[in-house]
Amino acid sequence: MDQDSLKLKVARAALDIVQPGLESGTVLGIGTGSTANMFIDLLGEVAHLFDGAVASSEASAERLKSHNIPVYDLNAVDRISVYVDGADECNEALQLIKGGGAALTREKIVAAVAKEFICIADESKWVPVLGAFPLPVEVIPMARSHVAREIVKLGGDPILREGVVTDNGNVILDVYNFSIAQPLAMEARINGIVGVVCNGLFALRPADRLLLGTADGVRDLRRPASSLDS
Numbered sequence: 439m440d441q442d443s444l445k446l447k448v449a450r451a452a453l454d455i456v457q458p459g460l461e462s463g464t465v466l467g468i469g470t471g472s473t474a475n476m477f478i479d480l481l482g483e484v485a486h487l488f489d490g491a492v493a494s495s496e497a498s499a500e501r502l503k504s505h506n507i508p509v510y511d512l513n514a515v516d517r518i519s520v521y522v523d524g525a526d527e528c529n530e531a532l533q534l535i536k537g538g539g540a541a542l543t544r545e546k547i548v549a550a551v552a553k554e555f556i557c558i559a560d561e562s563k564w565v566p567v568l569g570a571f572p573l574p575v576e577v578i579p580m581a582r583s584h585v586a587r588e589i590v591k592l593g594g595d596p597i598l599r600e601g602v603v604t605d606n607g608n609v610i611l612d613v614y615n616f617s618i619a620q621p622l623a624m625e626a627r628i629n630g631i632v633g634v635v636c637n638g639l640f641a642l643r644p645a646d647r648l649l650l651g652t653a654d655g656v657r658d659l660r661r662p663a664s665s666l667d668s
């Protein structure tokens with residue numbers, strides 16, 4: 439089965455989980471990327487059942503609106519019941535790397551507010567140790583060189599993502615050759631560099647549930663009680 443078919447399967451599985459809880463007053467959190475787009479397109483079929491969504495990017499907001507799903511500013515919303523989003527990598531603790539589409543900061547904010555975070559991904563994203571996918575770091579433009587030097591001290595190879603400006607007006611450094619054995623510690627450490635807005639590690643707030651599309655079907659994985667950091 440090809441990757442797009444697996445993405446569609448997990449998007450459908452997420453809708454099957456979310457749909458019974460949709461009612462007047464429900465506001466969903468919606469992620470960014472090709473897998474999240476498939477979920478948005480399916481969600482359009484049930485737009486009449488719930489109030490609307492908070493989007494993690496301008497692109498997702500436009501797609502939601504194209505399905506007549508109202509989009510809310512996060513500050514106008516008290517509660518997000520479920521956040522659905524894809525990932526670039528995931529491990530068995532349901533810690534993630536995100537930001538391949540440069541939406542990491544808003545994604546992390548919406549995920550932080552949501553009661554439950556359901557991650558949808560095809561099996562190519564599953565790894566034993568995070569870091570094969572270059573870790574995106576959103577940086578204030580004037581701090582780009584400073585942050586890059588600090589990341590080199592941590593052992594990574596940062597490369598500016600050419601031609602990309604985030605929805606927040608910042609730039610992205612993609613960090614190569616990082617084997618992230620301790621995601622919690624690394625997330626906090628990178629956040630501590632002055633000029634970093636956000637990094638693409640989702641370890642402090644991992645997914646609660648991962649729907650992983652495999653050739654044998656969709657695996658429904660729950661977050662274990664403890665993380666892998668020692």
Ligand SMILES: O=C[C@H](O)[C@H](O)[C@H](O)COP(=O)(O)O
Nearest residue numbers: 471472473524537538539541
């Ligand atoms: O910034 C983008 C997001 O973190 C995406 O969720 C991530 O890149 C996965 O995207 P896709 O579903 O296209 O593989």
